[in-house]
Amino acid sequence: MKIKTSTRISMIFSIFTFFIVGTILILLNVLSFFAWYDEERNDITKKMESEYAEVLEESSDITIQRKKMLKELSELGGYFSQGSHREQYNQVFLEIYSREDLFFVIHQQETKFGDILIPYDVSTHAYSQVRGIKIGVLLLFIFTILSFIISKLLFTKLALKDIFYISKKLKDIDLNHVEKIDLHLNKNDEINTIVDSINNFLDIIEQNTKSLKDFNSQVAHEFKTPLMVISSELEYLILSGKNNESFGKIERQIDVLNELLETFLFISKIENFKGDIKKNTIDISSIIKEKTDILKKIYHSKGIKIVEKIPGSILLTTNKKLVEILIKNILDNAFKYNKQGGKISIIFDKNTLTIKDSGVGISKKNLSKIFDSFYRANTKGKGYGVGLNIVKKITNILDYKLEVKSEKGSGTEFKIIFK
Template identity: 35%
Template sequence: MVIVLTRSEKSALVRFLGLYLGSSFILLTIIAWLFYKVESNLYYDLITSNMKNVAAKISSTIIYAQMTNQKISPEKIRENIEFDFALYDHSYKKLVGNIPEKIDFSKKIKQYDNSFILIDDSALGHLGVNYVVIKENIFYKKIYQLKEKILISFLLIFAFLFITGFYLAKMFIKPITNERLKLNNFIKDTTHELNTPITAILMCTSNGSSLSEKNIQRINLSAKRISEIYKDLIYLFLEEKKKETPSNLRIDLILNEQIEYFKTLASKKRVEIKTDIKQTTFFIDKESFIRLCNNLISNAIKYNKIGGEIDIILKDNKMIVKDTGIGINKQNLKDIFKRFYRANNVQGGFGIGLNIVYTICNEYDIKVDVDSKEKEGTTFILTFKE
């Protein structure tokens, strides 16, 4: 699903990615540098230790050769070591070996170009050899390979962090974007819902001062619709609104009043309202119960078919509102009480009516069940606890 972002959301996304990737880059750079220093020092210690061991071994071979009156073979020495070597006398003259550089004997280990040279004086002049010089050619190759590995690992990890950060940012911003889209749609739908009755009123009053009974009826219905929209918005969004104190109410009387209120609207669609209402008392505030009834009855009319029926039953601590309308898909039933949710865009509305019903039911511990079949109708069952 493509997420359409506003300029401010894009800016927030870029800032988040910049901060996330910038801090990740700095942290990875520090880790890579520390790893490089540790590994290069380890390589250096390992190679120089090897060189010292080889030099000591050659010196021992020279000393042993003199003690046993044997001669040393440079070729044989060369076969057994992985380094270049050379033997020098006390005047720093090379006796044998394959090291071409001019050696500085003032330091035990010295760097020459891309190599290290180690000088060992443990031969002590035996067979005329005072210095054993070892030259390695692998340290900088190892360092080059190490840098390659670190760079490749750095790029792979940073690419992974970039992709992860991008998807995390989209995941975090998606709920905000969805809520913005819902709010935008809500504003559009509210404007449309208000425009319809206002247009009807203007049309009815545009012909002068004389109004027919039919026009008066239309104005009355339109004004009632605007009033209902206003009351729903106030109930849902003004959380600090002043509410009536709950009390034990004859909800059957209130329900009958609201049914009379909706009969004119139902007659416009030739929808017949059938009732079976018994005396019932419930602890609730009047405005909340009116909102509960109005939204259920209004939906039953709005989503009903022309010439359909509505059954409203109140008895045995249950209120049932059943219609013969378009019904609700089973997959959508779990979402119908969400704010701004609309199962279809055919009949208008802006998706807050059933959310109000759900809010009131939660507040007064009323169990609400829904049964619906597409193209057959929907039944809402409210169970009031005694």
């Protein structure tokens, strides 16, 4: 059975209280006993000495031997019962006489010292001590139960006040406006450590929420262009009656839309990618040429010149799907952000693929942000799309090194170093 935290705290507090109060009661009882013991011992000693003197006076004909065993019964005139004198030593008498330690018993009996028998009774105080212990134990259990109830109703509420506040704040979180939790506690406070961890997670949630909003905006933007092309081409077909070239454009834009959908679905998969990926030996050279030819057709109106320095065959053991998306996205950015009549250089040398364009380039301010999810340098203009974010994720998954150099107005250079 699982116990609530507040109940568990109350139980621990009550058990701790039980042992502390119980220990205090035992100490008080012991101190009370010894306080009585010292005083009672002196009183009884004086009483015994007085009675002893009276016995001596009444039995002057009996000689008390203090350092030897008692005499035989016949010599003492039958004063003791048969055999008792063989068990007695005058040392007992000496201890009483010199006021050394006394030993008390609960039930009435005869205390023997020397050859004189003097009865005394301490049972009344002993019974009083026992009653005190019983009452103390009863009070201890009552106090423990009360401490549990009080701690449950009051103490735990005060102790967990900050936890309840944190819980309420978390329940009231608005993803459109994530507000951090601030309890104004000491930085070394245990609860403040929890608050810091929660605030860190809230930062991540806020960033992811912003990324999701940007994602939605980017999806709408990316789909808008091909849909506009399709719409205009269809309108042209209806008005002109010509169809061959327009059908080709529509088909290409439909391919773009399909590829965008696959890309967005792929993002959701690689965001939380775990485990080993499937690898095969592939020819990167053929992938580069294939993707370049496709993009040349899409951006043919720009008149971009392609300069290739690639071996006839580049074999690499890797995941084909990931490498295809990786190369395609870097090439797509080189085409998309290039100048009219610009140039793209594609070079492979010593396990390094270099793709350099003569496009608009990227400012130093924005260069460190181009791999952020759906980052846009200017919300009113074109951004870097989703491609570079995917490029970064794939290089991390495949453990490749990615380098980028760029200057505003001088183009951009990407390097993929295959390991």
